[in-house]
Amino acid sequence: MSLTRRYFLKSAAAASAVAAATHIVQDPVQAQSKAASEKLGIAVIGAGGRGSSHLSEFAGRDDAEVLYICDVDEAQAGKVAGVEKKQGRAPKFVQDFRKVLDDPSVDCISTATPNHWHSLVSIWALQAGKHVYVEKPVSHNVWEGRQLLEWSRKLNLMVQCGTQSRSSPSLREAVAFVQSGKLGKIQYAIGTCYKPRKSIGKLDKPLVIPANIDYDMWCGPAEKVDLYRPKLHYDWHWDFNTGNGDMGNQGIHQMDIARWFLGEQELSPRVMSIGGRLGYDDAGNTPNT
Template sequence: MRLTRRNFLASAASAAVLAPTARVLGANDDIRVGVVGLRGRGAAHVRAFGKMDGVRVAALCEVDEAILDQRAKEFEEPFGKMTKYQDIRKLLEDPSIDALCIATPNHWHALATIWGCQAGKDVYVEKPVAFDLWEGRQMINAARKHDRIVQVGTQRRSDEQLREWLPRLRDGELGKVKRVRVIHFSNRKSIGPPVASGKPPASVNHDLWSGPAPLGPITRQNYHYDWHWFWDTGNGELGNNGPHSLDLARWVIGADAFPKGVVSIGGRYGWNDSGETPNTHVVYYDYEPAPILIEVRNLPTPKEQLPSGVKVGMVVECEHGSYAGMHKGTIFDEKGKVVQKINGDGGRGHQANFINAMRSRKSGDLNCDIEQGHLSTGLCHLGNISHRVGAAASPEQIKEHVQGGSFTAEAYERMLGHLQENKALPQGTTITQGLQLSFDPATERFVGSDAETANRLLRREYRKPYVVPEQV
């Protein structure tokens, strides 16, 4: 059956499997890539793939025609002629395209990946892997069923220094890992009050941009980026940047499954804007052998208060020392003396690793296969769900609730001090105490007394015809 736009629409509605259109690659054939989503990350991917020997960026896809035309003009001179598409379904009809690189907003990641796999394309997909937890598992199912190479853009997995150092850390070079504190302190500003009757730019196909998400009113002033801070389309700062550092934390403790529990504390403070997601967030993950806790802040933190000087990264506390940093960091002994500096490159070879795995046809050659990306992104979903099913409480009530001297209690005290220093905790301000949730890693479902409420947020409601299918 020839893959057409009508086939795509029928598949989205009825969950029929799409017929592949990919060609069979010869050993010396150029790999032809189509990049979907052309703002910051997408443009970076065009440059990365475009400079590789044996690779051609042959197609560009973007729902904003103004950006599409701008990028085509920018990139065709150095990299050659590229076919332009506004609709990904048209791109997937092209049998000459071997791979997709997906850098769309989060709510499109899963459907674009699954459609790509069904159409016989390999896929490089940006983090967060999926908009919700169920979608991530469906992406894995599609990759396995259709024998596709699917790499996730948590690129530090391809940093050679980290690939050498983190397994040593995990295996006990500094003694047993006791706990991992993940930090993401990135200053942001208010996105402004709600817009009464916001409209998309005239160059945007808003139906295509929305895809699986509802066609609700547009209340944000900045159409293109601030979708991150609304629950219908984004996953907040935790989902936006958390996957990178949480991925390294999982790597350090050797966690190849989800934790058995999660709890969060936080909210959105100091801005009084239209955003919905937390800008201050603490999430605890109940892992064995060592727990992971992430602290997210979008309000300013003084340099002298950064843990071991880390603004973005992690502090791994071990029996006989610690590691503080991201791909660049410092190894300390148990007395706090500097032992060694790690100076990684952040994973510049990540796209090349994807291309190499495409040629070998071995998903095991990937440095960050879709399943690893699902686990790291999924941690963000678990933290957000705890927050969303939580309840407002006074700072004093939460202090009584968290156990004194615990990992979470320490982080909560730091959070309170941070909000007070930013004058973001006036009298009467409440904080969302997320539910302490139990989770079954085998079924990827919440269990226990609050499971029914929490499980409703594992999977979104889809807007036809942009439906992630049950059968991929």
């Protein structure tokens, strides 16, 4: 589905009426006053890892412009030059993403933060009148995800999740074929994630957070604790305080695809879990098996 700027602006206009009656919502964006031919103003929140792909994709589009790069790590400011080269104008860099929410030129935020920030970043963006693209999983837990859904409905603003397999033409054709009934009734589907994960190591003393990183902001809604892994970035996936293990990282794609092929829309009536963190003793606490 191709989503035009006109759709974005129409949704933002509808959100304004709701926001005016919602006291905790910030002043709504006046995006509806812009011409539909203008570019979408994008703020990318979280510029490392998947965030790099967000920057590259948006900067390479004729109908969008990256206005802000937001990251708690000042080292990510180095990506400003690359975005400027690709889109012709330099985005601003800020460490605190909250500073961009009041900017009416920002139509949409695209977030690739660690999982524990996903829902809160998205909800605050919605309350500021922005549409949202958020990496999977949309939330750190089920309750947060439900709050995000409610805010999206309440403000009539769009939230899209980064399960990019849904955009694969070949997968969509395969799903259509399976659901056409030519294979008969599908009884079950299996989603398998075979990604090897090495030990993330374990320190004897707490990790020293580099001065260029705002660790308080990095923790945000998660518990602020000492870390005993060698790397702050990426390995947050393997700590339940900030991540969801491989089920929420890679396995979520396989689970989504399996349910997609089945045409399943409802929650599972039963869930069973078997496994653990096996093969090494490191600072992680999420299952690898």
